[in-house]
Amino acid sequence: MIRTADVVIIGGGATGASLAFQLACRGVTRVVVLERRFLAAGGTGRSLGIIRQLYPNPETCRMVLRSLRVFQNFRDLVGGESGYVGCGALIGVSTAMRPTLEHSLEIQREVGIRAELLKPEELARVEPRINPSGLGAVLYEPESGYGDPTAVTLGYAGAARDRGVVIEQGAAVTEIRVEGDRVAGVATENGERIDARVVVNAAGLWAGAVAALAGGALPIVVGRHPVFIVKRGAAFGPPHMVYLDLAGGAYVRPETGDLTLTGSLTEDESRHPMDPDLLGGEAGFEEAAEALERTSRALPSLADCRYQQGYAGAFDITPDWMPILDESPLRGFYVAAGMSGHGFKLCPAVGELMAELITEGRTTINRAPFRLDRFAARRPGGSFVGSFLGSS
Ligand SMILES: Cc1cc2nc3c(=O)[nH]c(=O)nc-3n(C[C@H](O)[C@H](O)[C@H](O)COP(=O)(O)OP(=O)(O)OC[C@H]3O[C@@H](n4cnc5c(N)ncnc54)[C@H](O)[C@@H]3O)c2cc1C
Structure with a gap:
């Protein structure tokens, strides 16, 4: 027909x-x-559904801010649930990356994104469980967080x-x-x-x-990005914020049931091409161990977390x-x-x-x-x- x-x-x-x-x-x-x-x-x-608002150009900053407003008002603007949790996001950078971060912060402010630059020693006031060593500055985005894709x-x-x-x-x-x-x-x-x-x-x-x-x-290259799920220990306390450690190469995103989604920010995924039909396949133990080491350096109180599962994600990556x-x-x-x-x-x-x-x-x-x-x-x-x- x-x-x-x-x-x-x-x-x-x-x-x-x-x-x-x-x-x-x-x-x-x-x-x-x-x-x-x-x-x-x-x-x-x-x-992972992470919503952060740090981008190097005003166009993408405008798009992410516009999208955030939609996630925040999804029921009224679209219908249904976005699963938006505005837990806040922190983005840690090295001393060498700090000038570029300051420039990006200017773009964020021009566009109307709420963001604040913290010195590593000021982290304690926002999220004391993050390890400040090795950081030159931290960007705090109070409205960022995550949603349910x-x-x-x-x-x-x-x-x-x-x-x-x-x-x-x-x-x-x-x-x-x-x-x-x-x-x-x-x-x-x-x-x-x-x-x-x-x-x-x-x-x-x-x-x-x-x-x-x-x-x-x-x-476009389809590049592999494995994700690991861990269970936080009882002593961890309340859920953490989204934390993206660009200096140490790790990220964490809280999930319900004392779970944390984590992985690496160090690899250039485009150098690890993957058949997209393998999406969701199991991740290896060795790559999990390597990633979790970086995670516990960034957030030491996650060192006693229990590994639950890992899976192969992938990004469609342009140059x-x-x-x-x-x-x-x-x-x-x-x-x-x-x-x-x-x-x-x-x-x-x-x-x-x-x-x-x-x-x-x-x-x-x-x-x-x-x-x-x-x-x-x-x-x-x-x-x-x-x-x-x-x-x-
Ligand atoms: C592990 C992982 C973590 C991520 N984390 C984040 C994050 O924290 N924040 C963020 O913003 N983004 C994140 N992303 C990226 C984001 O999720 C994706 O960019 C986005 O969901 C892609 O949506 P899409 O509709 O473009 O593509 P897809 O979701 O891939 O949808 C494409 C669809 O096309 C269908 N299709 C393919 N071929 C055909 C065909 N021939 N005919 C008909 N249908 C076809 C497929 O079945 C598929 O359902 C992450 C992605 C992954 C995998």
């Missing part, structure tokens, strides 16, 4: 669901989301459905149809054909494979660790992928920006840092830590 739609979105993760909602809110009702497995089956369902995706999907969007799960796109210089629609593994003049690649970790269906390529939000060279075929580990905290603003781009051809937030052609203009080099501060 051949159907028609105004927009087909490939991928039912946080990005695809947010965009579907935003299009429907702008009156584009003939929207079909095709998800090859189930909603949030990809990177979204494995995400699966709940957010389901909230957006439910609200989009209420506005007429069709969401099909178990519907893998296997063909992208092209007519002349523009996209003409898709076909699925179920033998369905949907004709549409706009198709969006929101396939996250599989975005490269989806681009290839249209004969294109994206500068500069910033998303690609653009129309591809094939007219009508858009890309919202390469989220580089930021796709949850940015998903409300990404949905808005992409919906503006598709319906109006322009965006409120300057799209320059997210354009596809930026990689041709310069030789980008990035890292996860660099996506906080930029290069010094």
Whole structure:
């Protein structure tokens, strides 16, 4: 059977669901989301959901602040729950990184983000359990914290459905149809054909494979990022804040039931490519031991935590660790992928920006840092830590 739609979105993760909602809110009702497995089956369902607001450029700072406001008011603005917990976030840097952090703080303030620079000795007033040695400064973001990526995706999907969007799960796109210089629609593994003049690649970790269906390529590497779950000891006390130790290379994010999610901030994940279909596989004991050593250096009272489990996560990483939000060279075929580990905290603003781009051809937030052609203009080099501060 051949159907028609105004927009087909490939991928039912946080990005695809947010965009579907935003299009429907702008009156584009003939929207079909095709998800090859189930909603949030990809990177979204494995995400830590950390919301921090430190970025090296004003555009991404604006997007994360806008997204934070949506998470904080999700029930009213979208519907459903975002799971937002505003426990606060601390970001520790070395003395060498301090000048870059100060510059980023200026950008945060210009944009309206609440943030404060602490000296290491001032940490005790905010979170005395963090080890200040090796730190040159600490950024405190009182409104940051974490949310629930699966709940957010389901909230957006439910609200989009209420506005007429069709969401099909178990519907893998296997063909992208092209007519002349523009996209003409898709076909699925179920033998369905949907004709549409706009198709969006929101396939996250599989975005490269989806681009290839249209004969294109994206500068995206799928890089492994293992996550470890530990149980805090009874003596630990109340839950900690989100802490990102850029100097020591560790992070912690509290979870319910005395659990902490932790991992490393030292690796450049793009040097550890992973088959995205291995997402969620078990992590090795040795890599867990190495990461937990760094974690307990950052937060010594976690030294007696009990290891529960580890799993392989992965990021869709661009060369500069910033998303690609653009129309591809094939007219009508858009890309919202390469989220580089930021796709949850940015998903409300990404949905808005992409919906503006598709319906109006322009965006409120300057799209320059997210354009596809930026990689041709310069030789980008990035890292996860660099996506906080930029290069010094
Ligand atoms: C371990 C881990 C920790 C993270 N931590 C954070 C964090 O703390 N904060 C933060 O902001 N971000 C974090 N992220 C990143 C963030 O979660 C992701 O960037 C975001 O969820 C990606 O959403 P997405 O919709 O773009 O992609 P995905 O969630 O990967 O969704 C893409 C969807 O496309 C579907 N698909 C693929 N191919 C096809 C096809 N051919 N046809 C139809 N459907 C298809 C997939 O099944 C998948 O459901 C983390 C990610 C991971 C894995």
